[in-house]
Amino acid sequence: MSILLENHIVELLLERDDKAMSLLYEHYGDTLLGVAFKVVRNEELAQDVLQESFLKIWKKSDTYDPSKAKLFTWLFRITRNTAIDKLRSVNTKSDKEIQMDVSDVYKLGTEGLNPELMDIQDNLDKIDSKYQIVLDALFFQGMTQQEASDELNIPLGTIKSRLKIGLREMKKIYGSTLLLATLLHFI
Missing domain, CATH: 1.10.1740.10 (RNA polymerase sigma factor, region 2, helix turn helix motif)
Known part of the structure; x- marks a missing residue:
């Protein structure tokens, strides 16, 4: 122009x-x-x-x-x-979703992970990378939301938003009940 x-x-x-x-x-x-x-x-x-x-x-x-x-x-x-x-x-x-607003109470680990249960890590690549990074940090690296914010140099509010949207995107792939059951397995 x-x-x-x-x-x-x-x-x-x-x-x-x-x-x-x-x-x-x-x-x-x-x-x-x-x-x-x-x-x-x-x-x-x-x-x-x-x-x-x-x-x-x-x-x-x-x-x-x-x-x-x-x-x-x-x-x-x-x-x-x-x-x-x-x-x-x-x-x-939108429909009721998994609410994880209390950021620092969830210390997520992978000790009890059953790889046969679901291929969540493999399907992370189906969602936008900014959501992948947050979900990976929280669910697979065991970080709290505050730790992910500090480590990734992303504001805490953005971490929370990306978690919420990322979970919604994964819910589209798996369905809410199956996704919830799998994510609770990580806790």
């Missing part, structure tokens, strides 16, 4: 001109949809995120400061944050 077109879009946004949104959608829509999809991993949700993002962009257009960030960076952040919020919202409303 040319700098002239970007500047024109910014001017239109600051003037609250509807043409700005058409140009934004035309030139950034597909890319921002891709950003949303990468986070939510669902086409329908990604479309919702894109729509919500464009609404936020329109409402917050007076807050954009070209001296602080390029237009795409600003659009990217709004879309990514909207996608994360949407994912959290959907996750909160």
Whole structure:
């Protein structure tokens, strides 16, 4: 995208001109949809995120400061944050899940591991690597959530979120009852 077109879009946004949104959608829509999809991993949700993002962009257009960030960076952040919020919202409303909110009480080990029971370690590669790392640290390396946070240099809140999402992804592979039984075997 040319700098002239970007500047024109910014001017239109600051003037609250509807043409700005058409140009934004035309030139950034597909890319921002891709950003949303990468986070939510669902086409329908990604479309919702894109729509919500464009609404936020329109409402917050007076807050954009070209001296602080390029237009795409600003659009990217709004879309990514909207996608994360949407994912959290959907996750909160989803079926009841294994709740492990008390982080430091679980000291997980592998002493009683029965390899024939299930191939969880082999199936970790079916989920996103950021969740694999957390599940591996907690269930196979015996770390507490705080220890995993320190060792992996990831904030504790992020460890908790990734654990929750990682367990949900594994639940999709195994089903909730079988997954719960297997994970309880590790404790």
